[in-house]
Every structure is written in structure tokens, then in C-alpha cells.
Amino acid sequence: MPAHKLDSATFQPFETDFGIERELLLQGIRLKYGYDFTNYTESSMNRQVEAVLKKTNFKTPLELLDRVLKQRTFFDQILPQLLISTSEMFRDGAFFRLLRNQVIPVLKTFPTFTIWSAGCGTGEEVYSLAILLEEEGLLDRATLFATDVNPKSLRSAKDGIFPADQMKVNTRNYVEAGGLTALNRYYSSDYGLIKMNKELMRNTVFSEHNLVTDHVFAEAQLILCRNVLIYFNRALQDRALSILAGSLARGGFLGLGSHESVRYSPFASRFEVVDEKWRLFRGN
Numbered sequence: 363m364p365a366h367k368l369d370s371a372t373f374q375p376f377e378t379d380f381g382i383e384r385e386l387l388l389q390g391i392r393l394k395y396g397y398d399f400t401n402y403t404e405s406s407m408n409r410q411v412e413a414v415l416k417k418t419n420f421k422t423p424l425e426l427l428d429r430v431l432k433q434r435t436f437f438d439q440i441l442p443q444l445l446i447s448t449s450e451m452f453r454d455g456a457f458f459r460l461l462r463n464q465v466i467p468v469l470k471t472f473p474t475f476t477i478w479s480a481g482c483g484t485g486e487e488v489y490s491l492a493i494l495l496e497e498e499g500l501l502d503r504a505t506l507f508a509t510d511v512n513p514k515s516l517r518s519a520k521d522g523i524f525p526a527d528q529m530k531v532n533t534r535n536y537v538e539a540g541g542l543t544a545l546n547r548y549y550s551s552d553y554g555l556i557k558m559n560k561e562l563m564r565n566t567v568f569s570e571h572n573l574v575t576d577h578v579f580a581e582a583q584l585i586l587c588r589n590v591l592i593y594f595n596r597a598l599q600d601r602a603l604s605i606l607a608g609s610l611a612r613g614g615f616l617g618l619g620s621h622e623s624v625r626y627s628p629f630a631s632r633f634e635v636v637d638e639k640w641r642l643f644r645g646n
């Protein structure tokens with residue numbers, strides 16, 4: 363056996379050439395642009411790379427890699443497709459009702475407080491938080507940090523412009539979340555688009571933050587990191603949770619997506635469960 367050959371006891375071959383090429387593509391992206399998808403789940407990366415191939419008419423990940431390495435603008439175009447950014451306002455209405463009933467009364471006891479939306483995507487989550495705070499008379503006591511790894515999503519979030527056809531589901535969620543008025547009071551409509559009232563973002567700071575490579579962000583009384591960990595393998599989930607746990611103020615709340623949990627992480631003992639179904643935790 364040549365000296366450089368991998369030990370057959372530990373060597374795990376990729377099952378398909380697609381798997382090998384996908385890995386080469388992701389390593390190329392990491393080496394050239396610093397975005398590290400190594401610890402995203404294999405199934406989600408397979409799906410996303412396949413979707414990019416379909417959209418760009420390239421046949422294999424290797425062909426894609428060649429273009430990615432040669433053209434930054436092409437990479438900028440495909441990055442949002444590798445990062446799933448689907449979202450809704452008041453996504454899981456019952457979760458936001460829980461925030462209104464369980465978290466808002468605690469926030470009301472502070473003269474000022476900080477909220478961090480990590481992996482805020484195109485901004486639906488942070489507009490929902492701002493509306494909730496406005497309705498509870500708390501928006502002017504709050505500083506909101508909205509972060510994501512995808513600069514394009516952050517630009518959309520700042521603009522606050524969304525397709526009007528998404529408002530049906532957003533309005534349904536808002537009602538389910540216990541909204542106090544009508545969602546359409548917070549936006550204006552024009553030519554099939556809606557524009558959110560800019561005043562809602564008066565205390566929001568948008569910023570790039572990568573849960574794979576960056577560190578503790580800001581001490582916050584409430585952190586939402588919803589539908590992000592689901593794309594990470596266990597090691598990366600633990601890394602992200604260490605950042606979230608490290609950023610949470612004592613007694614602060616952490617809201618995850620309905621398929622995500624702190625339970626199997628090394629940080630489980632640092633949280634108590636406020637609501638199991640809607641994955642709301644409180645730091646102890």
C-alpha cells in the first residue's frame with residue numbers, strides 16, 4: 363500500500379461520484395470565498411446543489427465549481443440558492459402567541475432590552491418581532507439585532523419589500539399569533555409588492571454574522587434562531603448553540619424552530635424548557 367493511502371479502517375468512500383463532486387464544489391467555495399458548508403447536513407446540501415444545477419443548466423458540480431472559481435458574480439448569484447431562505451411573517455403563529463404571553467411580560471420589567479434574530483433570512487421574522495413589540499408598547503425600549511450569513515437576504519430585509527401574494531399566509535399567521543389589529547396597517551401595497559412601514563425598523567441593526575465561523579454576538583434577553591440549525595449536522599449545531607448560549611443574558615429566552623432543540627447538546631443543562639412543542643427555552 364502506498365504510504366499516502368488512507369487507512370482502510372477509517373476511510374469512508376463517498377457513495378457516488380455526485381457525492382465526491384459535491385464535496386469538491388463545497389471545498390472550492392470554502393477555499394475561495396470562506397463560506398464553509400462542510401458541516402451542513404449532506405441531505406440538504408445534495409438538494410441545494412441539485413437545485414442550483416437545475417437552475418443554471420450545468421450538468422455536474424465540477425462544471426459548477428469551474429464557473430464558481432472563475433466568476434465571483436456567479437458565486438454571489440448561487441449563494442442564496444445554497445442557503446435556504448424561505449420564511450413567513452409570524453411563522454408558526456402559536457410560537458409568536460407564546461412570545462406575547464410568556465416573554466413579553468418579562469421584557470416589560472426591563473427599562474431597555476436586546477433581541478437577536480440569528481439567521482433572520484429576508485426579514486419576515488424581525489418585522490414580526492417589531493410589530494409584536496410595537497403592539498405591546500415596547501418597541502422603543504428594544505434594540506434588535508438581525509443577522510444572517512447571506513448579504514443578499516439582509517439587503518432584502520432592510521428594504522422590507524415582499525411579494526403581495528405572501529400576505530395571505532402572513533395575515534393568517536398574524537391572526538393566529540394574537541395580533542391586536544390588522545396586519546395591513548403595517549405596510550403599503552403597490553404593483554404586486556408590499557412595503558413594510560420603515561418606522562418598524564427604527565431600533566433594528568442589520569449585520570452579517572456567520573454561525574459557522576463567528577463568535578458570541580451581543581448579550582440578549584431574547585434570541586430567536588429558528589429553522590437554521592436544522593440544516594447543520596450535530597457538531598455544527600453544538601457550535602451554533604454555544605454561540606447562542608454565550609450570547610443569552612441570565613434568565614433570557616431562546617426560541618428555536620419546531621424541529622430544533624437544545625436537548626441533546628452539551629448545553630442542555632443551561633436551559634429549562636418553557637414550551638416543548640414550540641421549542642422555547644429559558645437560560646438558567
Ligand SMILES: C[S@@+](CC[C@H](N)C(=O)[O-])C[C@H]1O[C@@H](n2cnc3c(N)ncnc32)[C@H](O)[C@@H]1O
Pocket residue numbers: 445446447448449450453480481482483484486487509510511512515571572573574587588589590619
Ligand atoms: C430557512 S431560513 C430561516 C429564516 C427565519 N429564521 C425563519 O425561521 O423563518 C434559514 C436562514 O439561515 C441562514 N443561515 C444559514 N447558514 C447560516 C450560518 N452559518 N450563519 C447564519 N445564518 C445562516 C440562511 O441564510 C437563511 O436566511
